[in-house]
Amino acid sequence: xxxxxxxxxxxxxxxxxxxxxxxxxxxxxxxxxxxxxxxxxxxxxxxxxxxxxxxxxxxxxxxxxxxxxxxxxxxxxxxxxxxxxxxxxxxxxxxxxxxxxxxxxxxxxxxxxxxxxxxxxxxxxxxxxxxxxxxxxxxxxxxxxxxxxxxxxxxxxxxxxxxxxxxxxxxxxxxxxxxxxxxxxxxxxxxxxxxxxxxxxxxxxxxxxxxxxxxxxxxxxxxxxxxxxxxxxxxxxxxxxxxxxxxxxxxxxx
Numbered sequence: 001x002x003x004x005x006x007x008x009x010x011x012x013x014x015x016x017x018x019x020x021x022x023x024x025x026x027x028x029x030x031x032x033x034x035x036x037x038x039x040x041x042x043x044x045x046x047x048x049x050x051x052x053x054x055x056x057x058x059x060x061x062x063x064x065x066x067x068x069x070x071x072x073x074x075x076x077x078x079x080x081x082x083x084x085x086x087x088x089x090x091x092x093x094x095x096x097x098x099x100x101x102x103x104x105x106x107x108x109x110x111x112x113x114x115x116x117x118x119x120x121x122x123x124x125x126x127x128x129x130x131x132x133x134x135x136x137x138x139x140x141x142x143x144x145x146x147x148x149x150x151x152x153x154x155x156x157x158x159x160x161x162x163x164x165x166x167x168x169x170x171x172x173x174x175x176x177x178x179x180x181x182x183x184x185x186x187x188x189x190x191x192x193x194x195x196x197x198x199x200x201x202x203x204x205x206x207x208x209x210x211x212x213x214x215x216x217x218x219x220x221x222x223x224x225x226x227x228x229x230x231x232x233x234x235x236x237x238x239x240x241x242x243x244x245x246x247x248x249x250x251x252x253x254x
Contacts, residue, residue, distance in 0.1 A: 072098030112210030170196040
């Protein structure tokens with residue numbers, strides 16, 4: 001094991017934890033003058049664990065989000081591929097969906113109070129890197145702002161998603177199979193398209209008076225969008241979909 005060079009004036013064993021799962025051999029730090037070697041035994045520090053996010057103690061029985069925040073109960077990560085192959089933890093797909101279990105009181109825009117337009121029990125999809133993970137009642141939850149929720153899933157198919165706020169659901173055009181000269185392209189060399197057909201649009205963003213401003217994009221439009229924007233999903237029909245903000249749509253093609 002690599003040696004650790006200590007620069008603090010002193011160190012005592014209780015502040016260096018040993019975690020469950022280590023082999024039952026002693027963990028030693030090489031002596032660095034004027035310090036003497038410290039030898040730690042695993043049995044003295046059982047019960048400590050490293051977890052992502054925040055773990056809520058069992059004595060707390062409820063979480064009430066504040067303002068425009070929403071509490072979601074997350075779906076479990078996929079443990080197998082569609083072909084039934086078990087995935088290691090590092091390869092498991094991080095879920096982007098969850099169930100609304102609590103909502104805040106909303107937010108004020110000017111003198112207008114805007115309530116959160118989500119009901120408990122709704123199945124939603126959220127932006128991939130949004131929110132703070134919380135371990136609560138033995139399940140993983142996420143606290144995030146309402147604006148980080150991209151849409152409501154009314155079925156198990158992403159094409160039926162209802163976008164929220166200023167977001168747009170687009171079915172991505174298929175990649176070109178051939179070059180302009182007629183050469184067949186392999187999967188690795190196919191250029192990812194940034195063109196697609198609008199399937200559904202949200203009600204629009206809130207203006208300064210708390211009223212919705214309708215989007216200028218309509219279902220059925222063929223659009224060009226920013227290449228690295230939005231959240232990508234795979235539909236049950238194998239097609240690719242993307243949900244992004246209307247501001248990431250660069251042009252309507254006709």
